[in-house]
Amino acid sequence: MPLGLLALAIGAFGIGLTEFVIMGLLPDLAADFGVTEAAAGWFISGYALAVAVGAIALTAAATRLPRKPVLMGLLGLFIAGNAVSALAPTYEAMMAGRIIAALCHGAFFGIGAVLAADLVAPAKRAGAIAIMFTGLTAANVLGVPFGTFLGQQYGWRSTFWVISAIGVVALIGIAALVPSTRTMAAGTNIAGANGAAPAPSLRRELGAFRSGQVWLSLTVTVLGFGGMFGAFTYIAYTLTEVSGFAATDVPWLLVLFGAGLVVGNWIGGKLADRSIDGTLLGFIATLVVVLAMLGWLAALPVAVIVLLVLMGGFGFGTVPALQSRVMRYADQAPTLASGANIAAFNIGNALGAFAGGLAISAGLGYTSPIWVGAIITAAALLVMVVAWSTARAGAPSAERADAATRVTTTTGAIATSAL
Structure with a gap:
């Protein structure tokens, strides 16, 4: 297994944790910000809507850019968003942090899936994508109970600081372990007839x-x-x-x-x-x-x-x-x-x-x-x-x-x- 897949899975774990751990922390957030549970629920709904927007908008904007640096930039956005959430003094600031983190979610998985597929031979692409998405499933099994426990013991802000740290680990891992497009496995679906990747194009x-x-x-x-x-x-x-x-x-x-x-x-x-x-x-x-x-x-x-x-x-x-x-x-x-x-x-x-x-x-x-x-x-x-x-x-x-x-x-x- 290419080690780059492990780095992508760690990033997926952190992003999945950001999305799902909020469900266990909603009562604490509602009490801290003095809002109803329905209003706190917008931390979930607002996140989902921002994911849908970011998946299209950020991916389209980054079409002509190399995928690996884009993925690293998205993780930087993810780290910043969770740091804003951890520091948020008001409901509005918390919502802003959630939206910032969510914007990178769809683009990370969209671009990351292409990178994961390109790390392996064509016959193993779906398996490579599954390895990356294992991080997301692990976030449900391990991360959400642990993140909820952490928030209940040390305050909900501690959970978002830990998520930010996971983002840093994933960023370092991708920088060190994921090769550039030109050095990926031959025969990928982005390669042209002569083996070279076609020039990125939004029109294409x-x-x-x-x-x-x-x-x-x-x-x-x-x-x-x-x-x-x-x-x-x-x-x-x-x-x-x-x-x-x-x-x-x-x-x-x-x-x-x-x-x-x-x-x-x-x-x-x-x-x-x-x-x-x-x-x-x-x-x-x-x-x-x-x-x-x-x-x-x-x-x-x-x-x-x-x-x-x-x-x-x-x-x-x-x-x-x-x-x-x-x-x-x-x-x-x-x-x-x-x-x-x-x-x-x-x-x-x-x-x-x-x-x-x-x-x-x-x-x-x-x-x-x-x-x-x-x-x-x-x-x-x-x-x-x-x-x-x-x-x-x-x-x-x-x-x-x-x-x-x-x-x-x-x-x-x-x-x-x-x-």
Whole structure:
């Protein structure tokens, strides 16, 4: 494994920690700044919106610049944003720190995914992306409980100082371990016919969006992740009000969910290196079943524990394949499309949370967001079937036969592993 992937994973860990640890610190922030919990909740919503904006705007602005220095600059922005949060004397200053840190989030993962793919041979790109995103999953499993504990023991500001320090470590690691574009593995998707990378061009990057497959991929990302997060956003209410768990059990149940994320991300990356579309079809179809069973069996604690792990695994297991797919169909200009896919993840998060909230407000109960999530995920599956069939129809006959074989093999392997 190239050591540069480890540096990228550390950066992903820090950024993931910034995004998710705030959930455990909201009561302390609300009390410290003298605002309601709803107002404190904007530290989450504002962050997500800024991620979507930064994923497109900063990636587009940096198109003509070398990727490694851009990634280092983004980490500098991340460190500054968390330092502002740690020092924030007012609610407004804290919000500013959150937005500054969020702006780098989408661009970091978008550009970092391209760099990760370029560090390895073409057949191992999805696995390389999965290694980078392991940092994000580790942030859920290890970082969030530790960051919440740290904030509760030493004050919430200490958590943001530690996150800033993690950013410094990642910055040093990328500077030392990630090679420049010209020295990356031969045969990368940014190389031209003579082996040299084409000159960066915003026009070329925007041209990637002329591909219908890029738009289908982005739609699958929005709906697939939207469905999972529609269920996950309100899962604490389901666990306590329907499943009968105590409130003190929720953090440890979320650690189990996070463990599912880690395993699913690793398996998804491995399978996506064999067949991107087959992995997505298998994982998304299984996620629909898992969500439906969770909605049906929510009153049974043992079933809920198992299904919570599976929801994390099959939900996040799609990430390497989704990121790889959009980069594949934007192969001559993958950077902006990769950033757009990160924005799509966050749009999906917002969509799922909004739809799940509407269901609860309509009086449909605390399992209703899970059923809404299952419906949205089923829509993602339909779009993925369209994307796969149209891609297969446009491929040469021999390639279509090979693709069909890989889809069948991968889907069977996923179904077997789910038993």
